[in-house]
Amino acid sequence: xxxxxxxxxxxxxxxxxxxxxxxxxxxxxxxxxxxxxxxxxxxxxxxxxxxxxxxxxxxxxxxxxxxxxxxxxxxxxxxxxxxxxxxxxxxxxxxxxxxxxxxxxxxxxxxxxx
Amino acid sequence: xxxxxxxxxxxxxxxxxxxxxxxxxxxxxxxxxxxxxxxxxxxxxxxxxxxxxxxxxxxxxxxxxxxxxxxxxxxxxxxxxxxxxxxxxxxxxxxxxxxxxxxxxxxxxxxxxxxxxxxxxxxxxxxxxxxxxxxxxxxxxxxxxxxxxxxxxxxxxxxxxxxxxxxxxxxxxxxxxxxxxxxxxxxxxxxxxxxxxxxxxxxxxxxxxxxxxxxxxxxxxxxxxxxxxxxxxxxxxxxxxxx
Numbered sequence: 001x002x003x004x005x006x007x008x009x010x011x012x013x014x015x016x017x018x019x020x021x022x023x024x025x026x027x028x029x030x031x032x033x034x035x036x037x038x039x040x041x042x043x044x045x046x047x048x049x050x051x052x053x054x055x056x057x058x059x060x061x062x063x064x065x066x067x068x069x070x071x072x073x074x075x076x077x078x079x080x081x082x083x084x085x086x087x088x089x090x091x092x093x094x095x096x097x098x099x100x101x102x103x104x105x106x107x108x109x110x111x112x113x114x
Numbered sequence: 115x116x117x118x119x120x121x122x123x124x125x126x127x128x129x130x131x132x133x134x135x136x137x138x139x140x141x142x143x144x145x146x147x148x149x150x151x152x153x154x155x156x157x158x159x160x161x162x163x164x165x166x167x168x169x170x171x172x173x174x175x176x177x178x179x180x181x182x183x184x185x186x187x188x189x190x191x192x193x194x195x196x197x198x199x200x201x202x203x204x205x206x207x208x209x210x211x212x213x214x215x216x217x218x219x220x221x222x223x224x225x226x227x228x229x230x231x232x233x234x235x236x237x238x239x240x241x242x243x244x245x246x247x248x249x250x251x252x253x254x255x256x257x258x259x260x261x262x263x264x265x266x267x268x269x270x271x272x273x274x275x276x277x278x279x280x281x282x283x284x285x286x287x288x289x290x291x292x293x294x295x296x297x298x299x300x301x302x303x304x305x306x307x308x309x310x311x312x313x314x315x316x317x318x319x320x321x322x323x324x325x326x327x328x329x330x331x332x333x334x335x336x337x338x339x340x341x342x343x344x345x346x347x348x349x350x351x352x353x354x355x356x357x
Contacts (some may be wrong), residue, residue: 003133006139014122015313017122
């Protein structure tokens, strides 16, 4: 029995956070946030995996065949939609920040007030 | 940097502790997945249990999800829409890509659109669904912008056409839910005839909700693309006269 998929999820999350924290570019930051969020897909899908299970699509598969958990797959779908929405908003804010201050470096934005 | 390293190490240690307490990979214990895989096909006549979960068992949750996307589009529009600039962008044109790029692009637009529509239409029978199909179809349409000209893409960034369609998709979902309420059952109860399992005429409300979300997602993505294209990716080169 293996814990590798969970470790991969944790690693992706940590690498993403490191990227967000050290980012010098708002677009790069948005990509790093996507990486961080994708760790949750890996975690969700690994939690729902049934050893030797098939996909939960029962077209041509006999009912009762061991299949993986459909709930976490539906959750991963929600997760992806939320991630798209968040990335859209972040990129829009990055464009606005660039328009107002002429920079995409989050450290240079610290001076902005009002 | 001095703060980040120890913080990540600490978080990593917490993760390791959490993973040590999890059942091993593949040793699934939760009852819900096992129950759903047994009951959704006979009860809802959909062979795609994930769709049955998304649009029936967790239907209310998916409605919220649709409105998250809706709210995001409104937010991006409010942040980026600037009338004076979009009119300026309208006058600018750009150099067209080479014939090879355009040929490959046209093939990808057609193929992507077809696969997207297939994912939408058969979402409750085979792997797929309204969300996935909607994203793929709108992505294929966006390729039209990359390989074509502004004029080709203009119908797909017309907010006056996309706004009502997106509202139709998101609102249609709620109307299906309210119809169940009006008929005296709980919100989003599966009302319609369940049909024959494994065919397009199956799964009752799931099929309707699937199409509603497909329309909502396609239009939401196209609106997002349109806002970004209008404000940002408007190349400045004069149009190639060769085409």
